[in-house]
Every structure is written in C-alpha cells, then in structure tokens.
Amino acid sequence: MISLMSDLSVTIAGVELGSPLVAAAGAAGCGPELLDVVPSGTFGAITTKSITPECRDGHPPWRLIELPTGMLNAVGLANPGLDSFMTDVVPHLHSNGPVFIGSMAGHSIDDYVAVARAFDSVPGLPLVEANMSCPNTGTGRQFTDDPIAMREAVAAIKSELKQTPLLVKLPLEMAPGYPIAMAAVEGGADALTFINTVPAMSIDVDTRRPRLSNTAGGLSGPAVHQLAVRMVAGVHACFDGGSCPPIIGLGGVTRWSDAAELILAGASAVGLGTALFADPRLSVRIVRGLERWVRKQGVAGLSELTGAVQSEPVIPG
Numbered sequence: 001m002i003s004l005m006s007d008l009s010v011t012i013a014g015v016e017l018g019s020p021l022v023a024a025a026g027a028a029g030c031g032p033e034l035l036d037v038v039p040s041g042t043f044g045a046i047t048t049k050s051i052t053p054e055c056r057d058g059h060p061p062w063r064l065i066e067l068p069t070g071m072l073n074a075v076g077l078a079n080p081g082l083d084s085f086m087t088d089v090v091p092h093l094h095s096n097g098p099v100f101i102g103s104m105a106g107h108s109i110d111d112y113v114a115v116a117r118a119f120d121s122v123p124g125l126p127l128v129e130a131n132m133s134c135p136n137t138g139t140g141r142q143f144t145d146d147p148i149a150m151r152e153a154v155a156a157i158k159s160e161l162k163q164t165p166l167l168v169k170l171p172l173e174m175a176p177g178y179p180i181a182m183a184a185v186e187g188g189a190d191a192l193t194f195i196n197t198v199p200a201m202s203i204d205v206d207t208r209r210p211r212l213s214n215t216a217g218g219l220s221g222p223a224v225h226q227l228a229v230r231m232v233a234g235v236h237a238c239f240d241g242g243s244c245p246p247i248i249g250l251g252g253v254t255r256w257s258d259a260a261e262l263i264l265a266g267a268s269a270v271g272l273g274t275a276l277f278a279d280p281r282l283s284v285r286i287v288r289g290l291e292r293w294v295r296k297q298g299v300a301g302l303s304e305l306t307g308a309v310q311s312e313p314v315i316p317g
C-alpha cells in the first residue's frame with residue numbers, strides 16, 4: 001500500500017476514487033489480476049475487460065503489433081462471456097484500494113442491456129462502462145455515426161441500471177460540437193470515458209499483406225495522446241459553468257505529465273492502457289509525479305486542476 005502526500009482523490013458519478021488513475025478496459029485482464037502486480041493505492045479504479053453475453057475468442061493471430069509510437073490491436077473483444085464472468089471473476093472483485101468498473105459490450109442493444117442487468121446486481125461493481133467504441137468488431141461502433149442511435153442505446157442501457165452509475169466509452173470524435181458525446185450525455189450517461197483506440201492499419205511490405213489478421217485494428221499509445229487531449233478539452237468546453245459530466249480521459253499516457261495534461265484539459269480521472277502492457281508498475285511513478293505537481297501548483301487537491309488550463313476558450317469542435 002502506498003501512502004499519498006497530496007489529495008489525489010477524485011469523484012466519478014458519486015463514487016470516490018483514492019487515486020485518479022484508472023486501469024483501462026482490456027489492459028488489465030479481466031480486472032482483479034492487476035492487484036497481484038501493483039501496490040494498492042496507485043489505481044483508483046480498475047476496468048474489467050469488456051464482457052459480452054456470449055464467450056468470444058476474438059480474432060486469430062496476429063492481433064497485437066508493437067509500433068514505434070504505440071500499439072495496433074485487433075483483439076476483437078475476446079472475453080469469457082457473462083456467465084463465466086459472474087461465476088469466476090465476480091467473487092474476486094474486492095480490494096482495499098481500487099474500485100472495479102464493469103465494462104460491457106455487445107452486438108445489439110439487447111446484449112448491452114443483458115450485461116447491464118447482471119452487473120447492476122454486483123456489489124463489487126460500483127460503476128459500469130458501456131464500451132460503444134470498439135473499432136475491431138463488426139458491431140463495435142454501430143452507434144457512433146448517428147447521435148439519435150447513440151442517445152437511444154444509452155437510454156436503453158441506463159434504464160436497466162437501478163443503482164449503478166453509467167459511464168459511456170466513446171471513440172475519438174472530431175466533428176464540431178461533438179454530437180456523439182453530447183448524445184451519450186442526453187441519453188443518460190453519468191460520466192464519459194474517451195478515447196478508445198483509433199482505426200488504423202499496418203502493412204508488411206515484403207509479403208504485401210496487412211500485418212493484422214483482421215486487416216485493420218485500433219491504434220493506441222503515445223501516437224494518440226494529443227488527439228485525446230484535444231477531445232477532452234473540446235468536450236469540456238461544450239459545457240458551461242461546471243456542468244460537464246466527469247470525464248475519464250485516456251490515450252497514450254506514459255508519464256505523469258501526460259496525465260496532468262488530460263486533467264488540465266478537463267478530465268477528472270485518467271486511464272492507463274497500452275503503457276500497462278510494458279510496465280504495470282508505471283502507475284507508481286505517475287502517482288508520485290502527480291503528487292509533486294499538485295503540491296507545486298499550490299492547490300489543496302488534484303480535483304481543483306480539472307479543466308484548469310489557462311487559455312483562450314477552446315473552440316468546441
């Protein structure tokens with residue numbers, strides 16, 4: 001257990017996290033495994049792998065490629081399925097540090113609703129996250145081109161949740177006014193998580209074939225960091241007077257200063273994904289860096305720095 005010198009606690013949709021660091025979905029196995037390798041207190045939350053009603057094997061190899069600037073993956077939402085998750089993983093969803101966020105995915109609204117109904121009854125999942133932005137399955141982004149479809153899907157999932165706040169995981173959006181993010185909020189999202197991986201491709205020039213079995217995949221890591229900062233600042237700027245729902249900002253965080261950038265842009269908490277594959281204990285260094293930064297900024301706690309970038313207003317779009 002590490003003890004923190006500055007107040008790094010944050011609140012996401014009424015749930016207090018002792019640290020602003022969130023292990024991103026897909027980067028921590030099913031979730032509880034991460035507790036074996038990081039000191040308690042570094043992560044405020046751990047997101048489970050996205051769970052679908054049925055067990056999925058995902059795409060065949062190759063499905064992960066290391067790049068100079070990050071990672072390209074087309075895992076394809078491989079996961080044990082809802083029944084197995086409830087039997088084998090749910091009993092391990094307790095810790096004296098991080099809370100768990102249950103990530104949900106599906107082919108249809110009915111799929112999301114079925115997982116949401118099950119997760120809502122699990123005391124070890126005080127927050128749930130609807131992954132509506134996976135670029136690696138045929139239906140992973142079915143709601144992200146149409147604000148009406150997004151709003152209706154979020155509203156349907158929300159209506160199943162009697163006690164658990166809903167986070168919606170969004171893709172990189174560049175359209176002026178962020179209509180998809182706004183639709184998620186209108187549908188009832190209590191908080192937003194973004195960005196997911198960005199559609200991308202790599203080609204082996206000798207064989208002249210795509211390097212991923214799925215042809216294309218999702219880019220993550222440092223290559224996408226500044227895109228995430230821009231979107232967090234833009235979405236935050238869409239809301240006046242502090243009415244922005246909490247944002248878990250992520251994309252390419254490898255240093256404490258990357259996390260601090262996302263906080264200043266408007267994030268309440270910061271996700272760590274790709275960097276965890278290389279070094280799960282990186283979280284210790286990031287938390288220590290954030291502690292020093294909060295002290296140097298002369299504020300009582302990290303949450304005072306959310307959206308505190310000093311600039312001309314960011315144009316939302």
Ligand SMILES: Cc1cc2nc3c(=O)[nH]c(=O)nc-3n(C[C@H](O)[C@H](O)[C@H](O)COP(=O)(O)O)c2cc1C
Pocket residue numbers: 024025026027049050064071073075077103131169195196197219220221222224250251252253271272273274275
């Ligand atoms: C191998 C891999 C698997 C992922 N699986 C999921 C997933 O199951 N659900 C989800 O919402 N996001 C998933 N993501 C996306 C991450 O949670 C995160 O949004 C993205 O990688 C950007 O953050 P990063 O640059 O810190 O990795 C995955 C990413 C990677 C690299």
